[in-house]
Amino acid sequence: xxxxxxxxxxxxxxxxxxxxxxxxxxxxxxxxxxxxQLCVLLAFAIGPWFGLWxxxxxxxxxELLATIPLxxxxxxxxxxMTGHWPxxxxxxxxxxxxxxxxxxxGRVFCSWVCPVNLVTDAASWLRRKFHLPRTSEMPxxxxxxxxxxxxxxxxxxxxxxxxxxxxxxxxxRAILFGAGSGLWILAAIFLLDLFxxxxxxxxxxxxxxxxxALLGKASPVKVSAVNAKDxxxxxxxxxVCPERQVLKPALKGxxxxxxxxxxxxxxxxxxxxxxxxxxxxxxxxxxxxxxx
Amino acid sequence: MNQVNRNTKAKGVNRRQFLAASAKxxxxxxxxxxxxxxxxxxxxxxxxxxxxxxxxxxEDDFLSACVRCGLCVEACPYDTLKLARWFEGAPTGTxxxxxxxxxxxxxxxxxxxxxxxxxxxxxxxxxxxESKMGIAVLIDEKNCLNFKGLRCDVCYRVCPLxxxxxxxxxxxxxxxxHHAMFLPTVNSDSCxxxxxxxxxxxxxxxxxxxxxxxxxxxxxxSHDTYINTEETTLEMxxxxxxx
Numbered sequence: 029x030x031x032x033x034x035x036x037x038x039x040x041x042x043x044x045x046x047x048x049x050x051x052x053x054x055x056x057x058x059x060x061x062x063x064x065q066l067c068v069l070l071a072f073a074i075g076p077w078f079g080l081w082x083x084x085x086x087x088x089x090x091e092l093l094a095t096i097p098l099x100x101x102x103x104x105x106x107x108x109m110t111g112h113w114p115x116x117x118x119x120x121x122x123x124x125x126x127x128x129x130x131x132x133x134g135r136v137f138c139s140w141v142c143p144v145n146l147v148t149d150a151a152s153w154l155r156r157k158f159h160l161p162r163t164s165e166m167p168x169x170x171x172x173x174x175x176x177x178x179x180x181x182x183x184x185x186x187x188x189x190x191x192x193x194x195x196x197x198x199x200x201r202a203i204l205f206g207a208g209s210g211l212w213i214l215a216a217i218f219l220l221d222l223f224x225x226x227x228x229x230x231x232x233x234x235x236x237x238x239x240x241a242l243l244g245k246a247s248p249v250k251v252s253a254v255n256a257k258d259x260x261x262x263x264x265x266x267x268v269c270p271e272r273q274v275l276k277p278a279l280k281g282x283x284x285x286x287x288x289x290x291x292x293x294x295x296x297x298x299x300x301x302x303x304x305x306x307x308x309x310x311x312x313x314x315x316x317x318x319x320x
Numbered sequence: 321m322n323q324v325n326r327n328t329k330a331k332g333v334n335r336r337q338f339l340a341a342s343a344k345x346x347x348x349x350x351x352x353x354x355x356x357x358x359x360x361x362x363x364x365x366x367x368x369x370x371x372x373x374x375x376x377x378x379e380d381d382f383l384s385a386c387v388r389c390g391l392c393v394e395a396c397p398y399d400t401l402k403l404a405r406w407f408e409g410a411p412t413g414t415x416x417x418x419x420x421x422x423x424x425x426x427x428x429x430x431x432x433x434x435x436x437x438x439x440x441x442x443x444x445x446x447x448x449x450e451s452k453m454g455i456a457v458l459i460d461e462k463n464c465l466n467f468k469g470l471r472c473d474v475c476y477r478v479c480p481l482x483x484x485x486x487x488x489x490x491x492x493x494x495x496x497x498h499h500a501m502f503l504p505t506v507n508s509d510s511c512x513x514x515x516x517x518x519x520x521x522x523x524x525x526x527x528x529x530x531x532x533x534x535x536x537x538x539x540x541x542s543h544d545t546y547i548n549t550e551e552t553t554l555e556m557x558x559x560x561x562x563x
Contacts, residue, residue, distance in 0.1 A: 075394065089389035089437045097437055103387040107438055110384035118387065118437040173345045177353040187383045189360035192412055197388065201413055205390050205403040210412055
């Protein structure tokens with residue numbers, strides 16, 4: 029972790045930002061995200077571990093403080109597509125979660141809550157570390173096709189089949205309910221991302237991410253390239269961004285705001301930029317300010 | 321794919337590319353969908369003996385409704401319920417219990433059903449005695465101690481609906497030609513499938529087992545009229561009807 033290592037031919041990734049801002053500030057949002065992911069997991073886990081029931085259930089459906097229902101909108105939609113009319117609490121829970129991510133910013137779920145994020149981030153970190161060659165990428169819109177398939181299966185088969193293989197609840201099931209044998213799905217995703225296709229799962233396929241991306245279209249919270257004029261084309265943000273295609277319009281286009289809802293708002297571009305080009309912005313607050 | 325992307329960026333998508341890309345993605349996703357459905361359908365039959373919590377809808381409806389949140393599992397005060405795991409039979413993430421290990425204690429307030437947000441456990445079940453988790457079947461008469469003429473009676477004694485769901489039917493003991501045998505007999509109308517009988521059976525492998533109702537029960541065809549044979553026959557005789 030010291031700078032001696034970087035004196036060789038190729039400079040280390042994001043070295044400029046580390047030199048400019050210090051190691052901690054160059055990893056600020058990465059750490060905040062890991063803490064957030066851990067806190068959500070712990071909020072569930074202290075129940076079965078210590079009998080402190082803050083949140084019961086798992087990411088598919090849960091109950092906050094034994095009163096407020098929360099549920100995965102995708103799981104709820106699948107249930108509705110089978111033709112089964114669920115209890116009100118499931119519908120209410122899905123509405124609350126949908127509303128929350130509508131305001132907080134769609135794919136914020138992917139980068140700040142979802143445990144699969146750790147797996148795909150680890151794979152892409154390894155790719156970077158070992159300078160693995162770029163692989164061909166799948167088409168970005170594949171996830172919307174998969175989302176459609178996931179919602180159509182229950183219509184025809186009458187069962188919510190996606191929940192058999194859905195990797196999002198797997199970690200929580202393993203930790204909270206001891207059902208660890210489902211972790212093979214995550215191992216498969218890790219290998220897919222590492223060796224076959226970059227960012228294949230979270231960046232191209234995941235239907236949960238696709239659903240949150242659709243929700244996030246209306247969200248006011250966005251990352252913005254406010255100092256785009258300072259950009260020195262070092263490409264560090266492109267290197268680290270899980271959804272590279274969202275950066276170019278913001279950096280080189282007319283509007284600095286990353287409005288593409290594929291952006292997971294992970295904030296890594298903010299971290300690794302020595303020029304401090306990016307920051308989080310609130311669209312609505314900004315508009316109100318401009319109108320004054 | 322790279323070729324397509326580069327062209328797309330340069331000129332926008334033309335109709336041929338759009339149709340080709342859509343067809344490819346559609347085929348890939350269609351195959352994936354079929355695969356997932358296949359896995360799901362097949363694994364739902366892997367363990368037909370998994371017993372569901374009280375109030376569970378019929379297996380197909382249950383699998384439509386259950387979101388696999390585990391709220392019922394966490395609501396269960398006796399750690400009876402478990403979430404199914406991959407490679408172990410029942411559809412992954414769905415709740416079940418193994419009566420031989422921990423049976424259902426039949427809580428009066430049925431907390432597992434109350435906790436269920438999806439309605440895969442039917443909230444109209446308010447009396448636990450009405451539940452139908454499965455049906456106990458005395459599956460091995462050869463090894464059952466009562467069938468040997470002993471008075472084990474453990475399954476009968478432990479039954480929460482003693483003398484309703486399990487009765488002891490008295491029979492002449494052919495073996496000694498002197499004593500009686502008391503045969504544990506399950507009444508499938510009353511049995512809730514809690515599994516306490518299976519849990520306590522003193523044999524190394526239980527002689528009485530809880531099976532899902534669709535396996536344990538026969539069913540008369542809807543056109544059969546011998547449901548009330550005596551009455552029907554009398555009626556036919558009185559009216560002079562012929563078969």
